[in-house]
Amino acid sequence: MEITKVIENEIKKASKYNLNTYPYKYIGSLENLTIYDFDEPALADVVKTAQEKYLEYRKTTLYQRTEILLNTTKLMEEHKETIAEIISYEAKKPVKFAMQEVERSIQTLKLSGIEASKLEGEYINLDVAANGGGRNAFTKYESLGVVYAMTPFNFPLNLVIHKVGPALAVGNSVIVKPSEKTPFSTYFLKYLLEQSGLPEGVMQVVTGDGEKVSDALLSHDEIKKLSFTGSVRVGEILKNKIGLRKLTLELGSTSPLYISKNVKKENIKDIAEQVVNGAFAYNGQACISTQKVFIDDEVFESVIEEIVKKTKQLQYGPLNDHTTDYSDLIDSQSQQRIIEWIKEAEQGGAEILTGGEIYKGSVKPTVITGTTEDMKICRQEIFGPVVVIENLKGRNITEILNDSSFGLNAGVFTSDFEEALQLSNDLDYGQVLINDVPTVRFDHMPYNGRRHSGYGTEGIKYAIKEMSQLKMVSLKYV
Template sequence: MPEAYLQTLTHQSDVTYPLFNPHTREKIMDIPECSNQQMEEAIEKSKQAFSKMKALSSAERSMILEQTSKFIKENKEEFARIITLESGKPIRLSRSEVERTIETLYFASLEARKLEGESIRMDAATNGGGRDAYTVFQPIGIVGAITPFNFPLNLVAHKVGPALAVGNAIIVKPAEKTPLSAIKLAEAFKKAGLPEDAYQVITGEGPRLGKVLIDHPDVAKLTFTGSPQVGELIKSQAGLKKVTLELGNNSALYIDRSVRGKLGEIAGKAVAGAFAYNGQVCISTQRIYVHEDVSEEFLTHFKRAAESLSYGDPNDETTDLSGVIDGKSQDRIVNWISEAVRDGSELVTGGNKFENGLQPTILKNVPASSKISCQEVFGPVVLVNTVQDADAALAAMNDSQYGLNAGAFTYDLPQAFKLAHELEVGQVLINDVPTLRFDHMPYGGLKSSGYGYEGIKYAMREMVHMKFISMNYTF
């Protein structure tokens, strides 16, 4: 457990809140409810840390990130157990998250050495000759990061890695329900030799502490992953600060009749995409549209695969499903399922609570107006709707307030290109489920799904200022 950093926060805080295991609902420990003053003090410390960070060479920042990645690799089982403890994520998936974090920080170490500007031909403009000109990127200062519960280590790394790679300091306000992974990461950076206070974790109530980050003049950028409602509020209040927002989604998938021979394999991938970590994933496969010629065959494979998933202790190697994050979410998801059935949807399988989780649930031919279709369920629920053709699927997939990821399985090349170009999302995955993210790829949404881009190289560009420099050598 990341006890040393917690003890420091606890020593500074008079108030705590209980942290619970989502699967058992048992108390894990008390977490410091940091005050606004503690956040302000953290910002002041970050100012001092920033002066040290920007003085480091890109090679030095790269080596710190690489050493942090190595430390996590050497202690990956401990990191995985912490993720499972605080999030209820099955241990196999927690190990996968740790492996991704190792790679995320390694990518950041590589990109730290590569961020570079460009030379500009000034003589292309009238009277511009006699000058050498170029651009450079400079760190912006202090980054405030607010992170969600569902990937408590890797989504923190996606904000911290780029921020440190370019020479910024960063303060992370992790989700109240999953602070331990972010705190454990502080230990890794300390071991790697990161300047003191260049990465700080402040625990406690999100809206209150987040408002301090929003309002403080010394915080140059905010990066947030969470709900569209909170994201819109942050953007409306952030003024001239840089902002990156990774928000909601209800990923859609189309399955064409041209892949008839692969329906069993696709069903297996779709089950993983829909039900991994109880569907508590930003790009969870939530809406599946299947060509009418193969819809019944696909649904047979899909139902069988979903019903084979096992619910149990997340520390068990064979567990697929576990308790959802809290009882409030559990009740909401069940209510949404009931609403869809009242709206005329057919319940294919599941639909009920199971201990502190839910049965994997498949609904058929769900109306577009039902919450299960038009909102983000963030639970183990997926709809399967029959469509006449790819054009009908495209219209249904785009009929959403969200636009993060979408996928399609098709062997029809013109159809694949049409879907790739016309789907209104940030990322299109052809012959993959939309629940796919590699940690170096650009990642950002359209519509209510976000503002700005993550993915190491792309996030770095949003955490710097570009400066133009011209040298008049004829003067």
């Protein structure tokens, strides 16, 4: 299969709209590909098609929809290396991390079909009410209509499937706006779904400026649901525009971690390894990359020594080298912002223990301490290869972690069961992970953020409910 030709053919299906191309330069085997900048008339036609196709697709059986999804996973298995190459080049992701994303994506799509089969209603006893006798009643879940999905660059396949899989599984049509930096894995997913039997037009891909595209699409009442993963700033804008329609927002986080004095000393090296992986995998460009670590004084020196040592061992390299630990960041703007935040912290009295420098298209993995909460690297999501390590020095960890505008994932390492149970109840986060870094995510678990970290719940089982609507039917027989 000539992969670039397949993707190019998918993109060119929009050539009928006579659109301008969107100015973005790709790398590797994708460097000659271009995408379109969709305008309002083209987007209006996309919505019209999505609505027409929805009215047909919603009549398919759950069996038929599940078959499409599962057959697609088989094709994904056959083309794993090809898909990993697409992800690697468009997202500038080392191929070993790209392959991990492919494996997760296959599982996510499988789960979409499996979980949809479990979406069942219930029998309602209406005769509990004084005048409710003589009726049988039940509930059922139905599709919504057209779903609009917006996805970021960092997981260009798996985060798309987290939206597309549940939407298709329950009988919706879906319009996907991927990041203009990473559109090609979405186009290839569309191709594989249609090869597996998905009717053309049920899933459509649009590209261009995110704000303009969203303004145009959300002006159409046929859009019944928006699912967005991205920044807090954009999420707040979209929430103000969506009105009374369904909405899911998966936004940012500073992903804190607490390492208790109660950890077993023989586990410290392993904990440090997990911290380094959680902070620096894919250059820290994930919404749950471990960003802030608080360590009890009793174990602080031994833990931070291991973290710094392991961080210094990380290797920069080419994307296609399986030994590469970190590579270029997604773009030069991100590189410049991260360096500016590091320098701001350093000027404010923070100490850089390793890293903190530009290296080729990246920033060397950075461990920093002596920060204050007013610094950007502490109060904002850095989305880069930087981890803040601080000595707790007897302060209340619950108060520190809960005093945040974010509330997605928090991690705790402890060998004390009572402490683990207490913190799991006290920490005001959507997910509390005991003896794991906050970077851990399994694709079937609930995934919801509090405060500025999000709105609604993702995770396949939960997204399926948010992609559907509940109906009650009452049958009066006397």
